[in-house]
Amino acid sequence: MSRYLKIGLFVTITSVGLILYVIQTAEVVGSGRTYTIHAYVDDASGLLVDSNVKLAGVDIGRLTDIELDGNRARLTLEIREDVQLHDDAVVAKATESMLGTATVSINPGTGAGALLGDGDVVRNVRQSATISDAVGSANQLATNAAQLVDELNRYLQDENTVEALNEIVQVVRETARSTSELLEQNLLIARSTMQNIQSFSARLDQQSVDQLARVQEILDSTASLTARLDSLVGSSDESMAASIRSIESNLDSLQRVLASLEESAGNVQQITQVVRDGEGNVGRLINDDELYTRAVRVTEKAESFLDSTVGLGVQVGFRSEYLTQQVDSRNEFQLRLVPASNDKYYSLGVVDSPTERTVVRTTETVTTGTGGSAVPVPQDTVTTERTTNDDLKLNLQLARIWGPVTVRAGVFESTAGVGVDLKPVGQVELSAEAYDFGADDGAYIRGYGTLYPFYDPDSTNPLRWLYLSGGVDDAMGVYHRDYFVGAGVRFTDQDLRGLVGFIPLN
């Protein structure tokens, strides 16, 4: 393999990889930080991955994933971090065109509920009628109509049915005939009845004159009766007055009761007023917004506390570095436990590094003679044992994060050490590590920079887990100083996180 062939292959492969990587991840640049929420819908037809999510017609994020969960579709929405949604938000599928494509629109909620955070689920989903629904129901209608016609057809083709139908028609005809006969007879009867009524009323007319005289008589006797009744009432006047007085006193007491009632109603009104104005404890409880928000905040705090104790995030990573002078590689497998508070993490790792560690063990045996004849001459024995190992080495580190500065301490490659990481901007991290202080040629010092171009450990796109690093290895060792370039991936593993929940913390 000639040198030119090697160069050609190397540059072609790396540049093609780089171009693909940049094209795949270019959309992330400038998109800012986002958080993810989920929503379940019964019908996701027309929704497309990567389509926009709109709030009041403005793009606030993207639909990143649609997948089946049970019998429903689970939508994953990536929302810009500066857009706040509450837990009474409503997700709706809005049909955009006759072509059947749709977008997701969100109503942020009334503002009363708690804020939605990363990974939360929107409960309220409104399904709007779509073109396909309309077409579906029209189809249903057409099918039903067709069925009806079909059944009728079949019915008419059956001979028995036709006979039965004929019978029915005959019966109906007969009934009609008999009914008309009946009607004719009845009409005759009605006519004779009418004639009877006429003669009756004529007779009544003649009698009425006698009747009038009798009515006059009755009226006269009634007048005399009234007069007599009048005199009777005059004699019992006194007892009447007494009963009226008692009624009056009753009315009086009733009035008093009413007054006291009115007073208590006034009191009640006053109390209500006080409560409404927010005076007194009860009033404050009912009317104070702040108290409510505080209660909500307490609930949120409790949730986040639970998250921080139970919800350890687990990141799994692997990094590989190519040491240019030694022409060898250093590989590291990492497990990083990140509490939700995000101000510290614990890192466990296994390192396969080409640097050999020489351990010198000196054993000195001094045997002092006791004077016995069988005892040999006193002598010193010095045994020097040099062991060189390049086994897998262990990393166990505790890191504390203060803004852009991270300090790590613990076990570095199976020896004690400390490290500092500085993150001046989001994508760049500068690190220094010192360990193996007991070595002959001074401490082992590594300095390197890490570039996180589009880094997001929670992403589902593997390209976004990638980071690149480069730096100097064993900077103090004059003969062992080496330079390296490398790359690694680190991502959040939800399944392992579930496992960590089972580890007893005490």
Added chain:
Amino acid sequence: MEAFGKQIHDLFEGLGRFFVFLGHVLRNIPRRPYRWRLLGEQVERIGVRSVPIIALSSMAIGMIFSLQITMLMAMFQAETIVGAAVGLTLARELAPVITTLMLIAKNGSAMTAELGTMRVTEQLDAMQTMSVDPVHYLVTPRVVASVITFPILTAMANVVGLIGSYVVAVGMLDVDPGGFFDQLYWFVEPEDVYSGLIKAAVMGFMMAVICSYYGFNSGRGAKGVGEASTRAVVTSSVGILVADYIMADLMLKLLY
């Protein structure tokens, strides 16, 4: 099968040589002494003397495009959109690509032939013996001149193309002149023009490097030089179209 394997082998070996040459060129660009006179000579050859041909071709493109779009848009009673359509396509794609293709045909092939002849007549070796780096002396001015002149010529192609479009649409097809400019200003953003100019600079760099590379590695004799020119033109044309696609994809995601 063996022949196919050999072809693949040769392809990647050629690419390797090319990348080494590219590295050599890149290292030489900032290196002193700066040969301003040579640079000016190349700017004049690639830039100034190409003005008529670029103006002519972009005007023709603008006129043809205008004609077709107006016919099409007349179906929707939307002839005024021709200004926006021509302006947008010229700014984003047509002006840089047409400019580059014309310049590959005019200057790229000349570059290869010139350097190839110098290789054949051993002038390049003579330079080396006089401890003058031929890449620094010959290639660097051409590359820098291309990167400078391509965007300028592209900008001019935009303007001239639009003039052609205006003449055809307004003068011959009776499109409303107010609507023509209204749609043009409404749809075409500064980003569209910038992206075209960036593309042109990248394409200019590619053309100069690819054509110089083939000139430096041309075969012996007149036949070798001819073959080298042909291959230079083909490779750089295809190369800039592929690069154009990649840049268009990135710019659609990043700029607009």
